[in-house]
Amino acid sequence: MRLDKRWWLLMGLVLLLALFFGLDLGRFLSLAAIKSSQADLQAWRAGQPVLAALLFFVGYVAVTALSLPGAAAMTLAAGALFGLGWGTLIVSFASSLGATLAFLAARWLLGGWVQSRFGDRLAALNAGIEKDGGFYLFTLRLVPVLPFFVINLVMGVTTLRTWTFYWVSQVGMLAGTLVYVNAGTQLARIESLSGIVSPGVLGSLALLGVFPLVTRKAVEMFQARKVYARFEKPARFDRNLIVIGGGSAGLVTAYIAAAIKAKVTLVEKHAMGGDCLNTGCVPSKALIRSAKFLSHVQRAKEFGMRGATVDFDFGEVMERVQRVIQEIEPHDSVQRYTALGVDVAQGTARIVSPWAVEITHHDGRVQTLTTRAIVVAAGARPFVPPIPGLASLGPHELLTSDNVWQLRQRPERLVVLGGGPIGSELTQTFARLGSKVTQVEMLPRILVREDPEVSELVAERFRAEGITVLTGHKAVRVQGGGLEKVLVVEADGHEKHIPFDAILVAVGRVANLKGYGLEELGVTTGRTVDVNGYLQTNFPNIYAAGDVAGPYQFTHTAAHQAWYAAVNALFDPFKKFRADYRVIPWATFVEPEVARVGLNELEAKEGKIPYEVTVYGLDDLDRAIADSEAHGFVKVLTVPGKDRILGVTIVGEHAGDLLAEYVLAMKHSIGLNKILGTIHTYPTLAEANKYAAGNWKRAHAPQALLAWVERFHAWRRG
Numbered sequence: 001m002r003l004d005k006r007w008w009l010l011m012g013l014v015l016l017l018a019l020f021f022g023l024d025l026g027r028f029l030s031l032a033a034i035k036s037s038q039a040d041l042q043a044w045r046a047g048q049p050v051l052a053a054l055l056f057f058v059g060y061v062a063v064t065a066l067s068l069p070g071a072a073a074m075t076l077a078a079g080a081l082f083g084l085g086w087g088t089l090i091v092s093f094a095s096s097l098g099a100t101l102a103f104l105a106a107r108w109l110l111g112g113w114v115q116s117r118f119g120d121r122l123a124a125l126n127a128g129i130e131k132d133g134g135f136y137l138f139t140l141r142l143v144p145v146l147p148f149f150v151i152n153l154v155m156g157v158t159t160l161r162t163w164t165f166y167w168v169s170q171v172g173m174l175a176g177t178l179v180y181v182n183a184g185t186q187l188a189r190i191e192s193l194s195g196i197v198s199p200g201v202l203g204s205l206a207l208l209g210v211f212p213l214v215t216r217k218a219v220e221m222f223q224a225r226k227v228y229a230r231f232e233k234p235a236r237f238d239r240n241l242i243v244i245g246g247g248s249a250g251l252v253t254a255y256i257a258a259a260i261k262a263k264v265t266l267v268e269k270h271a272m273g274g275d276c277l278n279t280g281c282v283p284s285k286a287l288i289r290s291a292k293f294l295s296h297v298q299r300a301k302e303f304g305m306r307g308a309t310v311d312f313d314f315g316e317v318m319e320r321v322q323r324v325i326q327e328i329e330p331h332d333s334v335q336r337y338t339a340l341g342v343d344v345a346q347g348t349a350r351i352v353s354p355w356a357v358e359i360t361h362h363d364g365r366v367q368t369l370t371t372r373a374i375v376v377a378a379g380a381r382p383f384v385p386p387i388p389g390l391a392s393l394g395p396h397e398l399l400t401s402d403n404v405w406q407l408r409q410r411p412e413r414l415v416v417l418g419g420g421p422i423g424s425e426l427t428q429t430f431a432r433l434g435s436k437v438t439q440v441e442m443l444p445r446i447l448v449r450e451d452p453e454v455s456e457l458v459a460e461r462f463r464a465e466g467i468t469v470l471t472g473h474k475a476v477r478v479q480g481g482g483l484e485k486v487l488v489v490e491a492d493g494h495e496k497h498i499p500f501d502a503i504l505v506a507v508g509r510v511a512n513l514k515g516y517g518l519e520e521l522g523v524t525t526g527r528t529v530d531v532n533g534y535l536q537t538n539f540p541n542i543y544a545a546g547d548v549a550g551p552y553q554f555t556h557t558a559a560h561q562a563w564y565a566a567v568n569a570l571f572d573p574f575k576k577f578r579a580d581y582r583v584i585p586w587a588t589f590v591e592p593e594v595a596r597v598g599l600n601e602l603e604a605k606e607g608k609i610p611y612e613v614t615v616y617g618l619d620d621l622d623r624a625i626a627d628s629e630a631h632g633f634v635k636v637l638t639v640p641g642k643d644r645i646l647g648v649t650i651v652g653e654h655a656g657d658l659l660a661e662y663v664l665a666m667k668h669s670i671g672l673n674k675i676l677g678t679i680h681t682y683p684t685l686a687e688a689n690k691y692a693a694g695n696w697k698r699a700h701a702p703q704a705l706l707a708w709v710e711r712f713h714a715w716r717r718g
């Protein structure tokens, strides 16, 4: 067996430590020993100053690199032998070098293991180290009450850069080194190591430790003041908070602000409820429901019927969608929010200063309100790519999720551009409603964020339902000025022509960033509004939430962010909370439904996070069989050897609902053992979660113990 180089290093270190402690070499590094041989050492140093300095340096590096006790006494000895100047110089470089060697050894021996084992849990720490690692280290170095060697070893397993570690250590330890070396110049008078650092000295060093944090806060405050410099802050404010946009994020922000008794104005320029109610989740799910009914009619024989037909009119189905919207509308209405204590303004908002918003009401009135804080929740819109010929299509030919709901005539031949969740949901829905649908996706598969077998299951079902799924195809142009319109797509250098009546573009959504004051003010943006962990923009009293801020584009994440935006906007600087994105679920409402929380295999591999996979096939589940829905799976990723859940993907009937149990489990660190130990009602689809946990348990059964139990039973049988 060939030993890994790491094992050689580890064995070498263990050997050196064993020698040090076995031969009790520490006795030479005690204060008493150094004091008793001070005269001899000084004589030797006077005779051979360079050699003495060199040997001392090497010895110091060895002691610190091996994390041996004795560094403090050696620092005193440096003062006694070399004086304050040279002593400080030698110790400063030797201790930094030794610390860096210990840091590197810890990283080499344990860093990879720690990061791969706990990488997901360390993500926040790594991000913090990436951003502020130097500051943390500086603080720790300045306060010598924290053991020197512990800092070296712990920092070694983080992602801090080696050079940063070296120089920050050298600078950070300088104050402590000076104190000790200086004390060493009066070695004869020192009685104990603890006596060197009196409470006063320790207090000063602790203050020095806090200094970088205070400096950083001051820099942040200075930067914040800089962005505000052009504007005059009002002496008083009309509102505590103004919220721009009455979609999922804005509504929840205003609701929370009113609930905690703040004076809040919510401005909505179009329709209360935003995308989700009017052009997103609600209409899409309503239409999906009608389409699902039609698919069941088509599957009548599977349910024991001789056959079934259904008479329907596309326009009437689309009218039902509007009725569903109207039924839900009161939840998001002006009346409801007014009753909750929100001042609702129906008009367009424009930020005119960090503390003032101009509202152009629908009746033409223009009003400017001052406010202590602003939450931008202006949402996103469909992205229409610049494909030649696309823009020349008429309003019933070029569809997006914004205008598709106005259709009353079914497009007979529909091309859907985009294989993401919105594109896929609408592809299947329109196909079920009778359109001949071609789905075009540039990437090699649809639902590309999910694991490949998920995409394949869905694509397979699409094809079985008569949909043409063209993955790896790029839309290059639209042509045909007359009656016959054609989309030209390209794959592997070959062009293909797809005649169509309408194209539905669903290739992504872009944040609304322009036209309401962000650019004029200087709020920094990229693809979305730039926000920190507290959802603050570069103007700390201006926050953003929902699709306009990202990174997720779901109603539930918009609402989740809204809580943080509202509370932080109203209570900063007294208290603020960092938005928690650890457990984010989502679902794509195609059939079979796809739902996910946490990691899938793709992401685990990408992040080099070790995992185990447990799969339970729904074809085995009694209820799924009874419902003729015995397809799909529950796939759970766990920490190797443990029941801790890293992520779950469910594909199948009601996957989005089934996922809730795992979302709760992940949020509250409940493992598969506990899910297995929970009674699930028979016969339900939810039992699949328990059976997945059962599969995991079987794979982790203690085989050796079971062999003994078998012997026990054999013995009992006589």
Ligand SMILES: Cc1cc2nc3c(=O)[nH]c(=O)nc-3n(C[C@H](O)[C@H](O)[C@H](O)COP(=O)(O)OP(=O)(O)OC[C@H]3O[C@@H](n4cnc5c(N)ncnc54)[C@H](O)[C@@H]3O)c2cc1C
Residues within 6 Å of the ligand: 244, 245, 246, 247, 248, 249, 250, 267, 268, 269, 270, 271, 272, 273, 274, 275, 276, 277, 279, 280, 281, 282, 284, 347, 348, 349, 350, 377, 378, 379, 380, 401, 422, 512, 515, 516, 545, 546, 547, 548, 553, 554, 555, 556, 557, 558
């Ligand atoms: C077809 C489709 C299906 C979807 N399905 C789901 C789903 O099943 N589940 C899910 O979780 N998510 C779904 N989504 C996503 C979801 O709709 C969005 O994530 C959510 O609506 C984002 O909410 P928001 O408040 O950030 O933005 P929006 O809902 O877009 O609200 C922003 C509001 O701001 C207003 N506004 C903008 N500028 C101004 C201004 N200057 N003054 C005043 N008002 C302004 C707009 O008029 C708009 O009403 C779907 C989206 C689409 C398009």
